[in-house]
Amino acid sequence: MAIYYSPPGTSPRRLLFDPQTSTWQYLVADPASHTAAIIDPVLDYNPTTRTVSTTTADALLSLIHDRGYTISHILETHAHADHLTAAFYLQRRLAAVTQETRPPVGIGRRIGQLQSLFGERYGVGSDEYNGVFDLLWEDDAVFWVGGLRGQVVHLPGHTPDHVGYWIGDNVFCGDSLFHPSLGTARCDFPGGNPQDLYQSARKLLALQDHVKIWIGHDYPVDGERGPEPWTTVGEHRGSNKHIRDGVTEDEFVQMRSERDRNLAAPRLIHESLQVNIRAGQLPRVDAAGMRTLKVPLKVQGEGW
Structure with missing residues (x-):
């Protein structure tokens, strides 16, 4: 089993950490069959110029081409609120290159709750998000990446649709846990719940100590360390800032609730949600020839 991310000293083509959004994206491969899955891919977006680009996704495509992999799945852990997904772009490009059936995009079945909520909030018609995900995973569903067995793990708390992907001795946990020095993800988005996140975290930490937890983001303090994609279950149990062994549910809920009250909204929350409930498809071109988010x-002050 090969997992591509961004270890120190590797070439730019293996640089799968996006520093603009502090996002880890992964390519998980079965070398025996040359089959691989993509997890949480990033679409570049410049909020100043409001420009979408594909540099990061194209680097991932180059890696896939260089290694001769066939992509079996594009996997989303949840509807991200801090970066745009490149799932739709990658799906189209991969299908065009291979002239084969496009790889399916999978996400937890509860995504429909958030599509309806944010579709209404942002005025996105249901015809723009119904059916955009090819696979709506049931809890504990099993899938295969070549000869690698994968299992879907429901991990609510950060968002209600959140899932992780358990492949071999690795769990790709999205935004459930962070690096032990940072703790856990926020729970103040619609449908988020600190009690649920506590139970999801304890589910992960009930696995064997050697299992690797691969995270969705990392925010290292400058000079302290570089971004690190994984830590073992044993390390989280011993030193996770928020959820280590001995922290009770009541303690966690109180800490998480107080902390979340003071957090600013993610910088790209509005753009991300509108694109991500569409599985990475961009808004349609309108009568004026524009795509609009x-x-x-x-509004501050009175008299408006």
């Missing part, structure tokens, strides 16, 4: 205004 809605960004709400905050």
Whole structure:
């Protein structure tokens, strides 16, 4: 089993950490069959110029081409609120290159709750998000990446649709846990719940100590360390800032609730949610020839 991420000293083509959004994306491969799956891919977005580009996704495509892999799945852990997904772009490009059936995009079956919620909030019609995901995973569903057995693990708390992917002795946990020095993800998004996140974290930490937990983001303090994609279950049990052994559910809920009240919204939350409920498809071109995303205004002062 091969997992591509961004170890120190590797070439740029293996650089799968996006520093603009502090996001880890992964390529998990079965070398025997040359089959691989993509997890949580990133679409580049410049909020100043409001420009979408594909540099990061194209680097991933180059890696796939260089290794001669066939992609069996594109896997999303949840509807991200901090970066745009490249799932749709990659799906189309991979299908065009191979002239084969496009690889399916999979996500937890509860995504429909968030599609309806955010579709209404941003004025996105249901015809733009119904059916955009090819696979709506049931809890504990089993899938295969070549000869590698994968299993879907429901991990609610950060969002209600959140899942992880357990492949071999590795769990790709999305935004459930972070590096032990950082703790856990926030729970203040619609449908988020600190009690659920506590139970999801304890589910992960009930695995064997040697199992690797691969995270969705890392935010290292400058100079302290570089971004690290994984830590073992044993390390989390011993030293995770928020959820190590001995932390009770009541303690965790109180800490997480107080902390979340003071957190600012993610910088790309509005753009991300509108694109991600569409599985990475961009808004349709309107009568004026533009693709448009809605960004709400905050109004200060009186007299408006």
